[in-house]
Amino acid sequence: MEVVGNLKHENVVELKGYYYSKDEKLMVYDYYTQGSLSALLHGKRGEERVALDWDTRMKIALGAARGIARIHFENGGKLVHGNIRSSNIFLNSKQYGCVSDLGLATIMSSVAIPISRAAGYRAPEVTDTRKATQPSDVYSFGVVLLELLTGKSPVHTTGGDEIVHLVRWVHSVVREEWTAEVFDLELIRYPNIEEEMVEMLQIAMSCVVRVPDQRPKISEVVKMIQNVRQIDIVNQPSSENQVESATQPPLTPTQKGNE
Numbered sequence: 001m002e003v004v005g006n007l008k009h010e011n012v013v014e015l016k017g018y019y020y021s022k023d024e025k026l027m028v029y030d031y032y033t034q035g036s037l038s039a040l041l042h043g044k045r046g047e048e049r050v051a052l053d054w055d056t057r058m059k060i061a062l063g064a065a066r067g068i069a070r071i072h073f074e075n076g077g078k079l080v081h082g083n084i085r086s087s088n089i090f091l092n093s094k095q096y097g098c099v100s101d102l103g104l105a106t107i108m109s110s111v112a113i114p115i116s117r118a119a120g121y122r123a124p125e126v127t128d129t130r131k132a133t134q135p136s137d138v139y140s141f142g143v144v145l146l147e148l149l150t151g152k153s154p155v156h157t158t159g160g161d162e163i164v165h166l167v168r169w170v171h172s173v174v175r176e177e178w179t180a181e182v183f184d185l186e187l188i189r190y191p192n193i194e195e196e197m198v199e200m201l202q203i204a205m206s207c208v209v210r211v212p213d214q215r216p217k218i219s220e221v222v223k224m225i226q227n228v229r230q231i232d233i234v235n236q237p238s239s240e241n242q243v244e245s246a247t248q249p250p251l252t253p254t255q256k257g258n259e
Helices: 002-004 037-042 054-077 115-119 125-131 134-150 167-173 195-206 218-228 238-247 253-258
Strands: 019-022 025-028 087-089 098-099 155-157 162-165
Touching: 002 098, 037 134, 054 087, 054 098, 054 134, 054 195, 125 134, 125 195, 134 167, 134 218, 162 167, 167 195, 195 218, 195 253
Parallel strands: none
Antiparallel strands: 019 025, 087 098, 155 162
16 A cells, blocks of 8 residues: 555546455546446437547547556565456546556455456466456456457447457457457547557457567556657656666667567
8 A cells, every 4th residue: 555655647646545344455546527437438328328438439549548557666676456447547627537446456355356247358377377467467458458449348248248348349340350340439520530449459359369478568558659640749748758768778679670
C-alpha cells in the first residue's frame, strides 16, 4: 500500500486512503463522474448514447498506456498491475485514460475472480501460472485496445448464443483479410482515420501475441501510439517527460517497421 500510495501520476488513479483488517479491506479513490471505459463503450446504446469519437479513444489509449508505463517503472521496475481491463480505466479531467485498481490483484490474489469476466483479458500463460507479470499486463492492455477499436467486449455472445473471445475473433478476421470488418461501426462516420485505426490494430496485435517475450514493453507501446498521432505531447508536464524518457528506450528499426 505504501508503494501504491506514493505513486503520483496523472494517468494513475491516486489512492487516497486504505483500511486493512482481517475481516475488511477498503481502498479509497476519487469518484469519476463519467464512469469507466467499459461503461462508456458497452453501456446504453440507442438515441441517448454519446458515442466515443476517435480522438477520445486515442487519448484514452495513450493515457492508459502512460499510466501502466509509470506503474511498471515503480519499485525498481518490478511493479505489476495484474488486473488491466476497461472497467479499471477512467477518464481524467483532460479526457485521457487513467488506470485504477493498482495493488488490488496482489491483495486479493487468494480470491478467485469470476472466470467469465477475467478470461477475456488474461494472458494465456497466466491461466497456467496464476501469476501476473509485466508482459501479461501488456497482453491485457492489448485487449483493451481491441475493445476501443471494435466496440466489442473481450468475451461476448453472438445472436446464436455462441461465446466469442475477442482476441481469437480479431485474429480470424484479419487472417481472412477482412480487416475493415473489425472496426466499431460508430467509428465509420469519422473521415480520414482508417490508416490510424489500422496502425492501432497492429499495435494491439503485437501486445496480444501468445509468447510473453515477443510482446513489446509498455513503454515502447506508448511510443508506438504517439507515433500514430502526435497527441498533446508538447503539453505533457516536464516531470512526466523525464519519467517517460527514463522508461522508454528508443525504438529499434525492426519495431519501427512493425508499426
